[in-house]
Amino acid sequence: MELIIGLILQGVQMLVVLALAPGLAGLVRKVKARLMRRRGAPVVQPYRDLMRLMRKDVVLAENASWLFRVSPYMIFAATWVAAALVPTFAIGLQFSWTADLIALVALLGSARFFLALAGMDAGTSFGGLGASREMMIGALAEPAMLLMVFTVALVAGSTQLSNVVTFVASDAVGIRVSMGLALVALIIVALAENARIPVDNPATHLELTMVHEAMVLEYSGRHLAMIELAASLKLLLYMALIGCIFVPWGIAPASAGAGGLALGALSFLAKLAVGGVMLAVFETSIAKMRVFRVPDFLGAALMLGLLGTLLLFVSRSL
């Protein structure tokens, strides 16, 4: 019986992230439009877009190989699995121990790897441009992420997200400047990984500085839908990650009843809404940076992660 409930909860988690992801993207777009005094598309527009894309024909570039056709599903699957392993409304789900934070990052790395390969497959200049820049950004974002993980693991004593949530939600943490630094580092990494302003602009085409959009330029129809869905899942994943590490309050503990789970779901929704609005505000108030300014930006995240660890040693050794 317990196993069945566990499986159901795990399944619910997978469906919840999948169902909410486009909505989050829609919310961000809507708020951004409102901030620019435009009316903007309704929040549900991404769902409609996805449905429409799903039904359309795929137009495949002449040179595209099987890899190009398989990649969207691989990217989607890796991102979905990663998103399903982040605690959203409850911790200690049936398979939450499958992967720790490092494995999660690596799963997202797999998705990026296949996206970059797909970008190169059609044999166009834009695809390769996007792929090479994406890999450069990834190469700098990953160490920053790892140092952030290091800081969190030092504080919480584990890289397993359920354990981290339990520890941070307890009173043992206090105010830690290191956690603050880790938060900033994670936000910077999240902006870069999700191709948000100031690193990349998700809303442009035909711009020499685009990265993500350049890679997916040749995709159409259901393939594009899968990739768009994966992108919004990734955004949700990072929000859930920030939520569960730094504001873990409300997440239902391992053996919570229905009330706890409902509270967890509500708090998760609230966190997503707040995160989406904050992202939109941030994006409207800042300009996109040059591509070769991005390394400095990510370098700053790296430094923050390292500084967080150093400061932690100071307070621990006293």
Add this chain to the structure above:
Amino acid sequence: MHDLAFDIAHLLAGSLVLVSFMMIYQDRLYALLNTFALQALLLAMAVAWQAFTRDAPHLYATAAIALIFKAIIVPWALHRVVARMGIQRTVETVTGVVPTMLAGMGLVALSILLMLQLTEAAENPLAREDLAFALSVILLGMLMMVTRRNAVTQVVGFMSLENGLILAAAGAQGMPLVVEISVAFSVLIAMIVIGVFLFRIRERFDSVDTEALDAFRGERR
């Protein structure tokens, strides 16, 4: 030991180091001046918090001096200098931002290692930590002075270095008020001198890039 008082002091002192890094990261002069003001503000808060927790009223004076002089007057004056001289608004660096930050990280590690070893005998963990962070801020200020070309940024580096000194002094036992005030004034005077100096350099060479001076030392051909 990990009580709230310590945590907040740790937070403020750590933020000082962080702001030092932010100053290294900035590539616009005005943003740099604002960041410097932020550092001074944090310094004032850190000192005030020490005054509050240790019940040492004379530290309030230190905090007030830091707030008035360094968070308000100096940035304001530098803003005016930059505006009046029409100095190029970007920060000219000798090496890239990331190598400088890497070097800075090494300096922080060094100062923490050094201070924690040197002060092992000391009782008060707060003082030890403050000393370690203060040394970091001092070294980062120096780093900023050597890796920036523009004289204004060098001034800012110098001021930030002085912030570190105040943090160290406040953390140790607090210094006598007279010394405190005289230090503050000397910094102000230093700043005036440097300001005059800046104008002179600019009149002569149409630039405040200090490397322009090198050509007149007779060492370079």
Add this chain to the structure above:
Amino acid sequence: MIAAAASLAAGFLALSLVATGLRGRSWASVFVYGASAVLSLGLLGAGLVALVTGGAATHMTLPVGLPWLGAHLRLDALSAVFAAIIGLGGAAISAYAIGYGRQEHEPHRVLPFYPGFLGAMTMVVLAADAFTFLLSWETMSLLSWALVLTHHREQETRGAGYLYLVMAGFGTMVLLLAFGLMAGADGSYDFAAMRAVEHGPALAALVLGLTAVGAGSKAGLLPLHVWLPVAHPAAPSHVSALMSGVMTKVALYGFIRVAFDLLGPVPWWMSVPVIVTGAVTAVMGILFANVDGDAKRVLAYSTIENIGVIFAALGLALAFRANDMQTLAALALTAGLIHAMNHMLFKSLLFMVAGAVLNATGRHDLDGLGGLIHRMPKTAFLALVGVTAISALPPLNGFVSEWLLFQAILQSPQLSQPGLQFLVPAVGGLLALAAALAAACFVRFYGVIFLGRPRTDVAQEAVETDRWSLSAMAGLALLCGFAGIVPGLLVDLVAPAVERALGSRVPMQAGNHWFTLVPVANVQSSYSGFLVMVFVAISGGLSAWLVHRLASRRLRRAPAWDCGFPNADPVTQYGAGSFAQPIRRVMATVLAARETVTMPPPGDTKPARHTAHTEDLAWTRVYIPLIAFVGAAAARLNALQFLTIRRYLSLVFGSLILLLTGLTIWN
């Protein structure tokens, strides 16, 4: 077991002799490679049996070699791990060579040396005294040198062979010094005797340093790596695979044997240079791989990276051991050993891929290839497995060892030295950088070779490689997947070796649910490659099925969109140089990268030219001055060739007096 292993080694050497007599026979190549594959399988079996039965040491002494010493041979758990690596790598590569070797123009330049090379490597891991060890080591170097010179008519190959010979000689000499110091004044070269001697900290540090230099020069540790990217690619591809995939592991064995077995405890600060050198090697190696334009050189540089990762793991194990944290040391050592195994698997696979591409097109410059996924679909698929594994992506095997290593790094705060506490997180950052750069490097490698449109006619007309090669590659690819899905098996397999070296081991993984990896109890982290694979497969398959079923399955082909500016010329694709540009610019300082643009004057119709140039700072700053110094010194000493006999005699006399005086003062 030792008797079996030793007779297999002897079999390899005998096969070499037989091969010498087979010159000109058409079946010689199939026979030699086939026999090598069988012998290698035997060696793999011997190693596995020794490991599964608990890794008890078996010992034998042959009455050859130095008269008072004999040749001591010994198969313990550590030797067995590396014997298994040699056996597995040898078997796969030999099977590949049955197909690949047919393309060789001068098979008699490869065949006599190939089995002997395998045999010499086996002897290195079996040797139990310094004399046998060094003799086998040098034999291994010389035979591989002969193999590097297979295509000796090419100028580059000759240069590579010369450089390799010099570096190999240097490495052996340094190792000789290390063993001499360990043997002490009494000169007992038996490993058992060395183990028994207590070494002082200064001596231990010196020996460790010398071993790191000696073994590191063979493995490709910075700054002794310069020969590797020229020598490995110069050889025929299966030999490259053997050198990169297997021989570097034998070099690692040399280091592990000395550092963790013969030497005894070393002071903690000695781990610092090992860790730092490893991490720097990893980052620099993969950076060079990212900017190089030759398929096989990219792979060779990536070998340097992986060796760096393994050395960092070994250094971490040394640091934990110096602090009496045997379990964590075991974790780091396990990570290193498993990474050595994994690297053998995927690097051999990738060199085979490079060889297959080379055979099919005749080119190994990345910019002469492209679009091979259409012409060589099977090779392309196997290559995809290889690049995914080497980029440390779950659920394949490369990720497992990286994950274990990161878990060990995350435990570093328990170390008691503040210096290490600060250093290890930074090293973790460097290793993460190296892993991420490896992904970038292999996207470029795979993308430029297999994806896109063909850049040359030969790439356009390539044909799929032969079945022997394909099945060898498929075997390695399967093992990459298998090792990634049930990593606990590997952990348990190397556990006897780890236990022997450190007296502690990573807990038994066999009983865990879902093949989950739970390295150390207090780590509180787990990873299940099996479940990740299952989840990804299910969710990917399910979503694909649902989409095709419910939404749309239609498809049509059209010219590429490319934002409305498609260009028919394949040169307009992103190539090797353009893909490397962002990383080359970001890392310009360490790569000494320069870009120059020459614009023709206005009105001139000549094309503008853009050239990018990077250089290996170790080569330009260390080696070139050194070579210049040696050359100058040699020119000065040249005068000694023109002396009279009386002067020569007085030179001899003078040195004799000098030696005697020295001896007097010494005593």
